[in-house]
Amino acid sequence: MEKQLEGIITRYHENEGNLISILQDLENEFGYLREDAILWISERLDVPPAKFYGIATFYAQFHLKPKGKTVITACCGTACHVKGSERLINSLMKELNIPDHEDTSADLKFTVEKVNCVGACSIAPVIIINKAVHGKVTPDKLLKAMTTLKQD
Amino acid sequence: MTKDISIKVCLGTGGIAAGGVDVIDSFENAFAAARIRATVAKNCSLHKVGCRGFCARDVLVDVLIDGVKSTYEYIKPDMVERIVQEHILGGAPVDEWLVKDDYHTFHDKQVKVVLSDCGEVDPEDIDSYISREGYAAAKAVLDNWAPQAVVDVIKASGLRGRGGAGFPTGTKWDMAIKTPGPVKYLICNADEGDPGAFMDRSVVEGNPHAVIEGMIIGAYAIQASHGYVYIRAEYPLAVERLHRAITQASDRGFLGRNILGKSFDFTIKVKLGAGAFVCGEETALIASIEGKRGQPRAKPPFPVQRGLWGYPTIINNVETLANIPPIIRKGAAWYAAMGTEKSKGTKVFALTGKILNSGLIEVPMGIPLREVIYDIGGGIEGGKILKAVQTGGPSGGCIPASLIDTTLDYESLGKVGSIMGSGGMVVLDETDCMVNMAKYFLEFTKSESCGKCVPCRIGTKRLLEILTRITVGKGRAGDLDLLETLSNDIKTSSLCGLGQSAPNPILSTIKYFRDEYEAHIVEKRCPAGVCKDLLLYSISEEFCKGCTACTRVCPAGAIIGEKKKPHKIVQDLCIKCGACFETCKFKAINKG
Numbered sequence: 153m154e155k156q157l158e159g160i161i162t163r164y165h166e167n168e169g170n171l172i173s174i175l176q177d178l179e180n181e182f183g184y185l186r187e188d189a190i191l192w193i194s195e196r197l198d199v200p201p202a203k204f205y206g207i208a209t210f211y212a213q214f215h216l217k218p219k220g221k222t223v224i225t226a227c228c229g230t231a232c233h234v235k236g237s238e239r240l241i242n243s244l245m246k247e248l249n250i251p252d253h254e255d256t257s258a259d260l261k262f263t264v265e266k267v268n269c270v271g272a273c274s275i276a277p278v279i280i281i282n283k284a285v286h287g288k289v290t291p292d293k294l295l296k297a298m299t300t301l302k303q304d
Numbered sequence: 305m306t307k308d309i310s311i312k313v314c315l316g317t318g319g320i321a322a323g324g325v326d327v328i329d330s331f332e333n334a335f336a337a338a339r340i341r342a343t344v345a346k347n348c349s350l351h352k353v354g355c356r357g358f359c360a361r362d363v364l365v366d367v368l369i370d371g372v373k374s375t376y377e378y379i380k381p382d383m384v385e386r387i388v389q390e391h392i393l394g395g396a397p398v399d400e401w402l403v404k405d406d407y408h409t410f411h412d413k414q415v416k417v418v419l420s421d422c423g424e425v426d427p428e429d430i431d432s433y434i435s436r437e438g439y440a441a442a443k444a445v446l447d448n449w450a451p452q453a454v455v456d457v458i459k460a461s462g463l464r465g466r467g468g469a470g471f472p473t474g475t476k477w478d479m480a481i482k483t484p485g486p487v488k489y490l491i492c493n494a495d496e497g498d499p500g501a502f503m504d505r506s507v508v509e510g511n512p513h514a515v516i517e518g519m520i521i522g523a524y525a526i527q528a529s530h531g532y533v534y535i536r537a538e539y540p541l542a543v544e545r546l547h548r549a550i551t552q553a554s555d556r557g558f559l560g561r562n563i564l565g566k567s568f569d570f571t572i573k574v575k576l577g578a579g580a581f582v583c584g585e586e587t588a589l590i591a592s593i594e595g596k597r598g599q600p601r602a603k604p605p606f607p608v609q610r611g612l613w614g615y616p617t618i619i620n621n622v623e624t625l626a627n628i629p630p631i632i633r634k635g636a637a638w639y640a641a642m643g644t645e646k647s648k649g650t651k652v653f654a655l656t657g658k659i660l661n662s663g664l665i666e667v668p669m670g671i672p673l674r675e676v677i678y679d680i681g682g683g684i685e686g687g688k689i690l691k692a693v694q695t696g697g698p699s700g701g702c703i704p705a706s707l708i709d710t711t712l713d714y715e716s717l718g719k720v721g722s723i724m725g726s727g728g729m730v731v732l733d734e735t736d737c738m739v740n741m742a743k744y745f746l747e748f749t750k751s752e753s754c755g756k757c758v759p760c761r762i763g764t765k766r767l768l769e770i771l772t773r774i775t776v777g778k779g780r781a782g783d784l785d786l787l788e789t790l791s792n793d794i795k796t797s798s799l800c801g802l803g804q805s806a807p808n809p810i811l812s813t814i815k816y817f818r819d820e821y822e823a824h825i826v827e828k829r830c831p832a833g834v835c836k837d838l839l840l841y842s843i844s845e846e847f848c849k850g851c852t853a854c855t856r857v858c859p860a861g862a863i864i865g866e867k868k869k870p871h872k873i874v875q876d877l878c879i880k881c882g883a884c885f886e887t888c889k890f891k892a893i894n895k896g
Contacts, residue, residue, distance in 0.1 A: 170595025172578055176537075210597040210754075212579030213537055230500030230694065230730045231656035233744050239881045246859045268581065268748060270538055271502035272317050273656035274359030274663050285321035291857050291883040 156181050157192055171199070171207055175214055184215040212267075220256045220263035222301060224248075225280040229269030232277040240277055240294055241266065247298045262301075309392060312366035312423070316509045317541050322363045323381060330384035338393060357419060357506075357664035358410050361403070366423075367391060377403045406682065410661050413680055415642065417650045418626045419666045422510035427545050430552040433513040439558055441632035442520045446566045454525035455481055458628070460636035462648030467493055467584070467621030468699065468725045469801075470647075470714045479608045480526035480618045488528040489617040492519055492625055493589060494535035494542070497581035498697030499748065501728035503652040504622035506664055508535065508542040511626070512549035516572065518625030520558060521632060523570045526618055531572040534589050537579065546574055581698075581752035585800050586611075586619045588754065599754045600800035621726070623652055643669030647713035651724065657694075657731035660685045667712065674708045677731065688733040692816070696725025698745040699805030701812025702738065721812045723805070737834035738817040739824050742809045743771040749806035760803030763794035767810060776837040779825030784814060833895050836880035840896060845870040847892035854884035854893065 160177045163169060174193060178185055185208055194201040208214040226241045241264070244250075248262040256263040272278050275287025281297065311331055315324045358364065361377040367387065374397045376387065383401065391397045426432040433439070445454055459474025480488065492515060496504040508515060519531050535543055550572050553559045561569045575593050582588045583598040590612050592598040611617025627649065631639045640648050647669035653676070656662045660682035667676060673693060677683065684690050692702040701722035703710055710716055714724050732741065750764035767790060770783055791807030798804045814821060823829045830838040843854075843863075848870040855863045855871065862878040865871030870892075873884070885893045 170593075172592065172595050176576060176578065207595070207597055210580065214578065228499065230697065230728065230744070233499075234657050234730060234732060234736055236886075239883060242879070242881055243859050243883065267538060268497070269499035269501070270317070271496070271505040272321060273500055273502055273654055275321055276656065278321075285317060287321045291886060295857060
């Protein structure tokens with residue numbers, strides 16, 4: 153881990169980065185913000201960990217817990233909302249056994265992320281599965297996709 | 305005799321979702337097989353359908369042979385072979401797949417300024433942009449114009465900020481020119497947080513050089529040597545194309561030191577947002593670039609006086625900047641001739657929701673909403689009835705069907721209780737519940753509230769609580785008065801635009817749809833059939849064929865019945881998701 157963190161620190165100095173860009177790099181590198189990584193960087197830069205956590209908890213992009221192997225991004229934008237995204241999301245949470253108030257299944261297989269508008273409103277409702285964008289999703293299509301995913 | 309052949313296929317986020325990549329691959333394979341010397345050009349997609357914005361027509365393909373253009377719609381990869389054989393090799397277009405009249409009526413009333421090159425230029429090739437007068441405006445300005453002259457032209461054009469506030473751009477730049485340097489910043493706000501809006505994404509994906517050129521001209525005018533583009537991380541394709549465009553522009557000497565041999569330096573850095581709607585507000589955006597929590601601060605001082613790291617800073621929206629090169633090239637009078645007296649030029653709207661022709665459109669300011677919905681938009685899909693049009697996203701309001709002759713300009717929209725906003729336009733029909741819409745927007749603004757000021761932090765939470773009670777059948781007498789009083793208090797005392805505009809959807813829907821609220825509160829009924837706690841789903845024995853389709857989609861296992869016999873919904877288990885209602889082909893499920 154230290155080698156990766158050294159790389160992040162170097163990039164921070166070279167590109168005049170800021171704490172947000174460090175956190176973005178950490179998120180990209182490890183998939184979430186590992187506590188030990190934050191403490192290591194905090195020590196190196198002499199910046200209190202509270203500062204990092206203050207930023208991490210403000211922005212939606214940062215996750216303090218590991219994400220599932222398959223990330224499903226459900227768009228909650230206005231157009232998707234009027235085309236039934238709420239129902240699709242409820243269906244996802246139930247099918248993938250994701251507990252209330254959480255976004256990842258206990259077995260760390262699936263994460264359902266709700267985002268506010270991916271900007272593909274003309275093909276609402278939109279669900280993104282591992283970066284592949286699916287438009288005009290119906291409960292039927294979603295069920296089929298979930299069944300396939302669970303089998304993998 | 306070799307012909308000059310070029311194919312243009314939409315490859316924006318939407319185009320890719322529709323299979324644009326496979327369509328391009330099919331063309332490449334077919335050309336290789338037939339040994340045709342041709343260029344297959346990747347064109348930026350404003351959306352799924354067409355760089356031209358007609359996202360509802362799923363992979364639009366332009367075939368240009370020796371300058372003659374034919375446009376195909378709904379193209380799938382397996383259709384490509386026939387186009388290559390009959391049209392490209394045989395010279396006869398495949399008529400049945402060409403776009404029809406309605407494609408043209410979608411465009412007839414549009415006027416493309418910002419979107420004029422989207423769908424024509426290759427966003428990943430600077431020469432493609434240059435061949436269409438790209439960077440000509442920047443060259444002319446750097447060659448011959450004094451900075452004040454640039455400001456004067458933009459002032460005369462009447463251009464107003466397209467991010468939502470509509471502040472006159474020329475006036476803003478004038479303030480910057482009069483503020484002493486030597487360090488000043490120009491920031492492009494590409495945070496586009498409004499759900500339902502994708503205008504800026506499309507411009508950055510489709511024609512990033514237009515934004516860069518606008519920034520170069522703006523930076524020269526206000527004498528800024530450093531620029532940033534603050535862009536949402538949720539737009540990876542736009543970010544990638546922006547980076548590439550900046551590199552290409554730097555390589556050609558349009559960015560960097562001593563641009564085009566003049567003593568003017570300007571570099572652009574890209575900063576990614578991290579998922580906070582409030583960072584679209586200028587002081588919060590500045591805090592975010594500085595690496596802090598994106599919390600706004602009181603104004604004055606305005607960013608032009610004290611902005612990024614304490615220096616004078618101008619922040620302009622993507623669409624505003626993309627308007628700059630054409631205004632410089634064609635003149636202020638040309639721009640001011642479009643639009644109304646106080647709202648000049650054109651506006652890009654993302655037309656979505658229950659509309660037949662959804663997509664991206666650009667229209668002159670002042671066009672009646674009726675023409676946008678029925679002439680351009682093709683009317684309501686599924687033959688339903690228009691109920692309202694929501695503009696301005698979570699900061700805006702709704703325009704009821706009775707006011708469909710409202711014109712789209714800053715003043716007229718303000719008069720009816722809405723705002724222009726960044727351009728999101730969501731069409732609602734009789735099956736949409738206005739109370740649910742207000743609740744939806746409050747869920748958004750409450751979760752995006754930065755938490756700094758009491759009126760917004762606690763106010764949005766209370767507004768949402770009241771709306772939630774109303775939608776689950778626990779509305780009380782006095783709720784409407786409470787919503788209105790609270791809304792007005794929050795509007796007047798919030799620190800920033802987020803809090804100041806969060807109550808707008810509530811005030812607007814109460815103004816025009818009070819009876820709908822009253823039905824929820826007094827009768828515990830949702831007239832549109834949306835608020836699930838107020839609904840009951842049941843199966844009609846008369847129409848049910850026992851096909852079990854509903855049983856299979858029910859996530860709660862609440863439907864029982866044998867095959868070919870009428871089924872029944874167990875009310876205790878039913879979570880009222882509506883999946884069965886959507887699935888039943890025999891209209892056997894009653895919702896009410």
